[in-house]
Amino acid sequence: MKKKATKSPKINENTELKPSKEFSKNARVKSMAQYKRMYKESIEKPNTFWAREAKDLKWQKKWDSVLQWKAPNAKWFSGAKLNVCENCVDRHVEEGRGNKAAIIWEGEPGDKRVITYRQLLRDVSRFANALTAQGIKAKDSVLIYMPMTPEATIAMLACARIGAVHSVVFGGFSAESIKDRLDDSKAVAVITCDAGWRRGSTVPLKENVDNALKGNKTVKTVIVQKRIGNEVKMKRGRDKWWDDVTKDMPATHKPKGFNAEHPLFILYTSGSTGKPKGILHTSAGYMVGTYTTSKYIFDMKEDDVYWCTADVGWITGHSYITYGPLLNGVTQIMYEGAPNYPDWDRFWNIIEEYGVSIFYTAPTAIRAFIKAGDQHVDKHDLSSLRLLGTVGEPINPAAWLWYHEKIGGGRCPIVDTWWQTETGAAMISPLPGCTPIKPGTATLPFFGVDVAILDENGNECKPNTPGKLVIKKPWPSMLRNIYGDKKRYKDTYWSDYKGYYTAGDGALKDKKGNIYIVGRLDDVLNVSGHRLGTAEIESSLVAHKSVAEAAVVAKPHEVKGEAIVCFVTLKTNITPSPALKTELRNHVGKIIGAIAKPDSIHFAPALPKTRSGKIMRRLLKELVKTGNVTGNITTLEDPNVIEQLKNIIKE
Ligand code: WTA
Numbered sequence: 029m030k031k032k033a034t035k036s037p038k039i040n041e042n043t044e045l046k047p048s049k050e051f052s053k054n055a056r057v058k059s060m061a062q063y064k065r066m067y068k069e070s071i072e073k074p075n076t077f078w079a080r081e082a083k084d085l086k087w088q089k090k091w092d093s094v095l096q097w098k099a100p101n102a103k104w105f106s107g108a109k110l111n112v113c114e115n116c117v118d119r120h121v122e123e124g125r126g127n128k129a130a131i132i133w134e135g136e137p138g139d140k141r142v143i144t145y146r147q148l149l150r151d152v153s154r155f156a157n158a159l160t161a162q163g164i165k166a167k168d169s170v171l172i173y174m175p176m177t178p179e180a181t182i183a184m185l186a187c188a189r190i191g192a193v194h195s196v197v198f199g200g201f202s203a204e205s206i207k208d209r210l211d212d213s214k215a216v217a218v219i220t221c222d223a224g225w226r227r228g229s230t231v232p233l234k235e236n237v238d239n240a241l242k243g244n245k246t247v248k249t250v251i252v253q254k255r256i257g258n259e260v261k262m263k264r265g266r267d268k269w270w271d272d273v274t275k276d277m278p279a280t281h282k283p284k285g286f287n288a289e290h291p292l293f294i295l296y297t298s299g300s301t302g303k304p305k306g307i308l309h310t311s312a313g314y315m316v317g318t319y320t321t322s323k324y325i326f327d328m329k330e331d332d333v334y335w336c337t338a339d340v341g342w343i344t345g346h347s348y349i350t351y352g353p354l355l356n357g358v359t360q361i362m363y364e365g366a367p368n369y370p371d372w373d374r375f376w377n378i379i380e381e382y383g384v385s386i387f388y389t390a391p392t393a394i395r396a397f398i399k400a401g402d403q404h405v406d407k408h409d410l411s412s413l414r415l416l417g418t419v420g421e422p423i424n425p426a427a428w429l430w431y432h433e434k435i436g437g438g439r440c441p442i443v444d445t446w447w448q449t450e451t452g453a454a455m456i457s458p459l460p461g462c463t464p465i466k467p468g469t470a471t472l473p474f475f476g477v478d479v480a481i482l483d484e485n486g487n488e489c490k491p492n493t494p495g496k497l498v499i500k501k502p503w504p505s506m507l508r509n510i511y512g513d514k515k516r517y518k519d520t521y522w523s524d525y526k527g528y529y530t531a532g533d534g535a536l537k538d539k540k541g542n543i544y545i546v547g548r549l550d551d552v553l554n555v556s557g558h559r560l561g562t563a564e565i566e567s568s569l570v571a572h573k574s575v576a577e578a579a580v581v582a583k584p585h586e587v588k589g590e591a592i593v594c595f596v597t598l599k600t601n602i603t604p605s606p607a608l609k610t611e612l613r614n615h616v617g618k619i620i621g622a623i624a625k626p627d628s629i630h631f632a633p634a635l636p637k638t639r640s641g642k643i644m645r646r647l648l649k650e651l652v653k654t655g656n657v658t659g660n661i662t663t664l665e666d667p668n669v670i671e672q673l674k675n676i677i678k679e
Pocket of ligand 1: 297342343344418419420421422423444445446447448449450470531532533545547548554557558559
C-alpha cells in the first residue's frame with residue numbers, strides 16, 4: 029500500500045476537517061449546536077424525539093406508547109399498526125414519486141434495468157400475491173438466497189408486506205450454511221436464482237439450495253428466478269419459476285397493518301460459539317431507526333443518487349439498500365457483481381454514468397482499490413459525489429485519506445459509521461453537515477444512542493483509555509432476540525453490566541468525545557468486512573477426517589483487514605502435506621463458504637493449552653502478529669509448544 033496516499037500537503041491523519049459552508053447550509057443538520065440540541069432531546073426525552081421522527085412515516089394505527097422498556101426487552105411504538113413495505117413503496121407513489129427511479133440496476137455482464145417506484149409497487153404486489161398463493165402466511169419464515177438482483181429486494185419487501193419473516197443468506201455461503209439456517213429458522217419456503225454472476229463465472233445457487241434441502245422437512249416451496257439461464261433441476265411440486273408464479277397475479281395488493289413488534293427478519297451472524305446467531309429484528313422500531321439514520325447520516329434528499337455497495341445478504345444490505353433508502357424515497361444504484369469486473373474501474377464507471385451523489389462502501393474495498401492503482405480512478409469524472417461513507421471495520425488513516433482525496437476530490441465529508449447486525453442501524457457516526465471528521469474515528473453517537481466505554485468494574489474509562497463499548501439505553505432498531513433463544517440473547521448481550529447492551533467491541537474516546545473502535549473483544553474475525561467466528565471455522569476443520577484439533581486466529585492483513593490463520597493438529601498416522609492444506613481450505617469453503625477459506629494453515633504437533641485444556645488463542649494471536657510471545661506462558665501445560673510453533677510459522 030502506498031504510504032503517502034494523499035496529494036494534499038495540508039491534510040494528514042491528525043487533521044480535523046469541518047464540512048464546507050456550502051455543505052452545512054444545505055444539510056439536514058447544519059451545526060454542532062443543532063446536533064447537540066437534538067442529541068440532548070433524544071437522550072432526555074426519547075419519546076418526544078422518536079415520536080416526531082416516526083410521524084414522517086405512515087401508520088395505519090398510531091402507537092399508544094413510544095417505548096416500554098424492561099431490560100433486556102423493549103417494545104417500541106406499542107399499539108401501532110403498520111406495514112413496512114407500504115412505507116418503502118406505496119407511500120412514495122401516493123406522495124407523487126411514482127415515476128421516480130427507485131432502483132437503477134446494473135448486472136455484472138453490463139445489462140441494465142431501471143425500476144420506478146410505481147413499477148416496484150406492481151412487482152412487489154405481484155410477488156406478495158404469489159407468496160400468498162403458495163400458502164405462505166404472516167410469521168412464516170422464508171429463506172432468501174439470491175445474488176444482487178432487484179428481485180432480492182422485491183422478495184424481501186414482499187415478505188414484509190405479507191408479514192412473513194425473511195432470512196437472507198449471503199450468496200457466498202455454502203449449502204451446509206444454508207442448511208443450518210433453514211433448520212434453525214424452520215423456513216417454509218426458499219427464494220433463489222438458477223445461478224449468480226461473480227467475476228465472470230457463475231455461482232450455482234439453485235444447486236446449493238438443492239443440496240441444503242436434502243432431508244429437510246419444513247420447506248414446501250422453492251421459487252427460482254431465472255438469472256443466468258443455466259440448466260437446473262426443478263423438483264416437481266416444490267420448485268417453481270419466479271415468472272410462472274407471478275405471471276397471473278394481480279399487480280395490486282392491499283398492505284395489511286401489522287403490530288409494531290411483528291417480526292420483520294432474522295439475519296444470522298457469527299458469535300463466539302460454532303453456531304451462528306439468528307438476530308431477530310421487528311417492524312416499527314427497525315423502520316424508524318433505518319429511516320432516521322439514512323435521513324440524517326446520509327443526509328438523503330429528494331434528488332440524491334445513492335449507492336451502497338454491500339450485498340443484501342449482510343445487515344448493511346438490509347438497512348442501507350432495502351429499507352433505509354427506500355423509506356427515504358431516494359433513487360439508488362444496485363450493482364450485481366464484483367468491484368474489479370471487467371476491470372478495477374467498474375465502481376468509478378458506475379458513479380460517473382449515473383451521477384452517484386452518496387457512496388457507501390467498506391474499508392477493505394478502498395484498500396483493494398488503492399492497491400489496484402490510481403489510474404483506474406483517474407479515467408472517470410467523480411464530481412457528482414457529495415458524500416462518502418464507510419462501514420464494517422475500522423478504517424486505517426491511509427485508506428481514509430486516499431478515499432477523501434482521490435474519490436471525494438477533497439470536498440466530500442466521510443461518514444465512518446459504526447454499527448452491527450444487532451444494532452440494526454448506524455449508532456456512531458459523524459453527521460456530514462456538522463461533525464468535524466478525522467481519519468480513524470467514527471466520532472459521535474447518533475441520536476438516542478447513549479454510549480459509554482467501561483472498564484472491568486463498570487466505571488467509565490478515562491479519555492484515550494480503551495475499554496468495552498456499551499449502549500446504556502434502548503434504541504428503536506435494536507435486536508429483540510436471538511431467534512428462539514432468549515437465554516443466549518440475555519447472556520450474550522446483557523449480562524456484562526446490568527441493563528446495558530455490550531457490543532463485543534473495544535473502543536476509546538478522545539478528549540473531545542470522539543470514539544475510536546479498537547476491534548472485537550470476542551473470538552470474532554473481521555475478514556474483508558465479513559464477520560466470521562473462530563469457533564465456526566474451528567468446528568468445520570475438526571469435522572474433517574484427518575483433523576484432531578484446530579485453533580483459528582486473525583492476523584492483520586493489508587487489504588482484508590484480517591486474515592484467517594489456522595493451527596491444525598492432525599490425527600496420528602496422518603502425514604502433513606501441502607495437498608492436505610489445500611484439501612482443508614476447500615473443506616472449510618464447502619462447510620461455511622468461500623469467504624471463510626483460511627489464508628494459511630500451519631500443522632502443529634500440539635496447541636498451547638492451559639492445564640485445564642483451554643486453548644490459549646491469545647498467545648497464538650500474538651505469535652502470528654509479531655512472530656513472538658512475550659506474555660506469561662507458565663500457565664501452559666507444556667511451555668515448549670510455543671518454541672515449536674515459532675519455528676513452524678517461519679516455514
Ligand atoms: C465492526 C456491520 C470499526 C465492529 C454493520 C462491529 C466497525 C462489527 C465499523 C459488526 C466501523 C462495523 N469502525 N469497526 N465503522 N462498523 N465494525 O454485524 O467490530 O457485520 O462489532 O455489522 O463490525 O459487524 P456486522
